[in-house]
Amino acid sequence: MESLLLIFKALSDRNRLRILHALVAQKELCACQITELIQVTNATASRHMGVLINANLVQRRKKGRWVYYQLHTENQGVENVFTWIEKKLKEDPEALLDLISLEEITRCGPEEICKKHKTLKFCSKQ
Amino acid sequence: MESLLLIFKALSDRNRLRILHALVAQKELCACQITELIQVTNATASRHMGVLINANLVQRRKKGRWVYYQLHTENQGVENVFTWIEKKLKEDPEALLDLISLEEITRCGPEEICKKHKTLKFCSKQ
DNA sequence: TGTTTATTTAGCCAAGTGTCTAAGTATTAT
DNA sequence: ATAATACTTAGACACTTGGCTAAATAAACA
Numbered sequence: 001m002e003s004l005l006l007i008f009k010a011l012s013d014r015n016r017l018r019i020l021h022a023l024v025a026q027k028e029l030c031a032c033q034i035t036e037l038i039q040v041t042n043a044t045a046s047r048h049m050g051v052l053i054n055a056n057l058v059q060r061r062k063k064g065r066w067v068y069y070q071l072h073t074e075n076q077g078v079e080n081v082f083t084w085i086e087k088k089l090k091e092d093p094e095a096l097l098d099l100i101s102l103e104e105i106t107r108c109g110p111e112e113i114c115k116k117h118k119t120l121k122f123c124s125k126q
Numbered sequence: 127m128e129s130l131l132l133i134f135k136a137l138s139d140r141n142r143l144r145i146l147h148a149l150v151a152q153k154e155l156c157a158c159q160i161t162e163l164i165q166v167t168n169a170t171a172s173r174h175m176g177v178l179i180n181a182n183l184v185q186r187r188k189k190g191r192w193v194y195y196q197l198h199t200e201n202q203g204v205e206n207v208f209t210w211i212e213k214k215l216k217e218d219p220e221a222l223l224d225l226i227s228l229e230e231i232t233r234c235g236p237e238e239i240c241k242k243h244k245t246l247k248f249c250s251k252q
Numbered sequence: 253t254g255t256t257t258a259t260t261t262a263g264c265c266a267a268g269t270g271t272c273t274a275a276g277t278a279t280t281a282t
Numbered sequence: 283a284t285a286a287t288a289c290t291t292a293g294a295c296a297c298t299t300g301g302c303t304a305a306a307t308a309a310a311c312a
Contacts, residue, residue, distance in 0.1 A: 035289095041273085043274090043290075065287060065289075089130070166301070167301075
């Protein structure tokens, strides 16, 4: 009962659902990329990631200063939740916009977006 | 995105998860039975049912003074959520206790439980 | 018709939650 | 060693949510 509640609570926030969806699409993301995607402070993004980890939906690995997050696919039975979310958001406008942003964030971004540029530079060091 | 959030929010409360699980087990329950199961006031139970209905997880039908609730199984893609919850709670102590309570509530209960007795009498009128 | 019963809705309050700023921790660069 | 960088944690605040009581609504009964 507790683990189910943790999962549902974790996913009942819009930004966390967006993060989860992004991880379905992109397998692994760095903290700064997530921060950029959902447009909150790094502190808020970090808090959110803690909730997803605590719910056993996401895993974390550290490489130097950088922290990378992936879906916790070894968590039994949770994979169909990920599939279900992917399916449900397949044609959702907001979710599609996120995927477009994600492309930019994880690829060479425009130089005028100083923060994004920095983000790309650091994260491609993996 | 909105419908997913509504679903996750609806299921992120313990009592609502218990109600949902009970409906998985028992197909249809009356408001008074739900009230008895989760041990809150009728007003609170009614509030919870409103949330589940609003999330399109549950449907309501009225018969005279009595209101019956069932899972909204025609809601596309939500059936595997029900199945997943059932699976996850298969051996959960708290959920099993609920199923035992549910047996009592939906069957002839002990006479000393005056409220339960009344409940059974009314609900068997369907 | 008035009374009783079952349920829903409204209003209030305490607890929970998302976001921010600031401080703290760990890693890298100078 | 100090400074810079990336991220986490702490504390505060505004907003949301679960539970209660009371009022309102609908249906059945006398």
